[in-house]
Amino acid sequence: GQQVMQIPQYQHVQEGEDFTTYCNSSTTLSNIQWYKQRPGGHPVFLIQLVKSGEVKKQKRLTFQFGEAKKNSSLHITATQTTDVGTYFCMNYGGATNKLIFGTGTLLAVQP
Amino acid sequence: DAMVIQNPRYQVTQFGKPVTLSCSQTLNHNVMYWYQQKSSQAPKLLFHYYDKDFNNEADTPDNFQSRRPNTSFCFLDIRSPGLGDAAMYLCATSIQGTKNIQYFGAGTRLSVL
Numbered sequence: 001g002q003q004v005m006q007i008p009q010y011q012h013v014q015e016g017e018d019f020t021t022y023c024n025s026s027t028t029l030s031n032i033q034w035y036k037q038r039p040g041g042h043p044v045f046l047i048q049l050v051k052s053g054e055v056k057k058q059k060r061l062t063f064q065f066g067e068a069k070k071n072s073s074l075h076i077t078a079t080q081t082t083d084v085g086t087y088f089c090m091n092y093g094g095a096t097n098k099l100i101f102g103t104g105t106l107l108a109v110q111p
Numbered sequence: 112d113a114m115v116i117q118n119p120r121y122q123v124t125q126f127g128k129p130v131t132l133s134c135s136q137t138l139n140h141n142v143m144y145w146y147q148q149k150s151s152q153a154p155k156l157l158f159h160y161y162d163k164d165f166n167n168e169a170d171t172p173d174n175f176q177s178r179r180p181n182t183s184f185c186f187l188d189i190r191s192p193g194l195g196d197a198a199m200y201l202c203a204t205s206i207q208g209t210k211n212i213q214y215f216g217a218g219t220r221l222s223v224l
Contacts (some may be wrong), residue, residue, distance in 0.1 A: 033212065041216040042201055043154065082139070088153055092211045099144075101153040 002089055004102040012108040018081050021105035023072040023089035031091065032072040037104075038085040046074075055082055079109045114138070115215035117202050124192050125224050132219045134202030143185040144213065145177060146201040154201055160185065161207055179199040189221075197223045 001085045003026045013019050023032065035043035047056055049065035049072060056063045062075040075085055089102040134143065140160050140193045158167045160179045174196070176188040177200035189196055199220050203213040212221040 012195055031210075042218050043213065044215070048210055048212065077152070088135050090213070099159075101155075104153050106151070 004005060004089060004100050006089060006102040007011055008103050008104065008105055010106045010108070010111050012110065013079050015081060015109050015111050019076040019083070019107055021087050021089075021107075023058070023074075023102045025070050025091065029065075029072075029091045033090045033092070034072075035088045035089065035090060035101075036061060036085050046089075057069050063102050070085075075108075079107070081109050081111055083107060086108050115202055115204055115214050115216035117200075117219050118171075119219060120217060121220050123224060124189075124224045126194065127191045130189050130221065131154045132189075132200050132221070134187075134216055135183050136202075136204045136214075137183070138204055138214060139182065140204035140206050140214070141182065142205045142207050142211070143179060144203040144205070145175075145185070146185045147196075148199045148201055148218070157187070172180055172195065172213075192221070192223045194223050197221055 005024050007022050011019055033048045033049055036046055036047040045052045047063050049063055052069050053067045054065040060077045064073045072089055074087055083105060086104045086105045086106045092099045118133050141158060144159040145157045148154045154162055156168050157171045157175055158177050174190050178186045185199060199218045202216040203216045205211045205213055
């Protein structure tokens with residue numbers, strides 16, 4: 001069945017360093033959504049990518065969708081302590097019309 | 112503010128004692144979801160409703176049931192909770208369509224003694 005893996009599982013950075021998480025699927029994705037979950041909180045929608053090769057930016061966050069629509073990345077420039085949390089990618093739809101969350105990347109930022 | 116509200120925030124039950132978790136929404140979204148999230152794991156979809164149409168995930172145990180009496184409310188019933196059912200239960204809503212952006216409630220943390 002379809003699997004959506006994220007790497008790394010955990011990343012610890014110094015405040016001000018950059019951070020990237022990668023989302024990889026075994027099958028072609030119809031779209032990719034990214035969510036952030038703060039410790040003790042609930043997932044909050046960040047963005048959706050639909051087109052092959054699409055790049056979107058939100059302030060210090062840059063989201064990319066791969067040309068083959070099988071992978072995506074989230075890059076944070078100059079991390080801040082407020083960026084702490086788990087970042088999940090999620091796909092809805094595709095051949096199986098399923099909703100699947102990626103395995104998540106936990107980001108820790110040391111001041 | 113329009114939102115997704117889950118009650119209670121914390122629930123303690125005994126092994127085998129039925130428990131019901133509730134979710135309400137003021138977003139008027141036609142899709143409602145229930146997820147189970149265990150520590151350090153991704154949310155796992157249990158089932159969802161498109162309006163009144165119930166969609167169960169293939170690997171959701173029979174121990175988990177759901178009811179949606181109207182657009183605004185959705186309930187998760189755990190008939191005989193086991194120790195392995197201790198988790199955070201998240202309710203989410205979305206508008207059926209190409210985006211299906213999930214709006215999550217704050218969750219109910221279930222403990223089973």
